[in-house]
Amino acid sequence: MNARTALFATSVVTAALLTQSEAASVSHPLPLHDGFYLEADVPCGEANTADLVQIMGGRFEAGRELCTIKSVSRHGNSFTATDECQNTITGGKRSGKLTMIIPDSDTIVFGTAAQQTRYRYCPIPSLPSSFKNADEMVPDTPPFEERR
Numbered sequence: 001m002n003a004r005t006a007l008f009a010t011s012v013v014t015a016a017l018l019t020q021s022e023a024a025s026v027s028h029p030l031p032l033h034d035g036f037y038l039e040a041d042v043p044c045g046e047a048n049t050a051d052l053v054q055i056m057g058g059r060f061e062a063g064r065e066l067c068t069i070k071s072v073s074r075h076g077n078s079f080t081a082t083d084e085c086q087n088t089i090t091g092g093k094r095s096g097k098l099t100m101i102i103p104d105s106d107t108i109v110f111g112t113a114a115q116q117t118r119y120r121y122c123p124i125p126s127l128p129s130s131f132k133n134a135d136e137m138v139p140d141t142p143p144f145e146e147r148r
Helices: 003-027
Strands: 035-039 052-056 059-062 065-075 078-087 093-104 107-112 115-122
Touching: none
Parallel strands: none
Antiparallel strands: 035 052, 035 115, 052 059, 059 065, 065 078, 078 093, 093 107, 107 115
């Protein structure tokens, strides 16, 4: 292989690695595990969908909403995320901001100092059997799907 071919191959590999790195930072904008987060005062084995938030990289599902995180600002362990959400039943859409504290990769605290709700990560084996289906890691509906 000559020097010109080697240089070209190196630049292609570097570009591919940079693209993968950029995609990874977009797909995981928050320092959290993918999976289920349950209100802290509810045992993992007693989870129900009303108490859960499911994190899927740059998306999350909470209640009847599937949301995509569009941007994140960070100050220490405090985060503000701009999101776009779609109701999985009605298809209604909204945009908003979430304020949260993420002290570690297993904990999210939503809200402000006046009113906070703490969630903790629950691995799938610790959840009720209804959550142990692999399909539970697939969101109910793609974000911003057009309803017919």
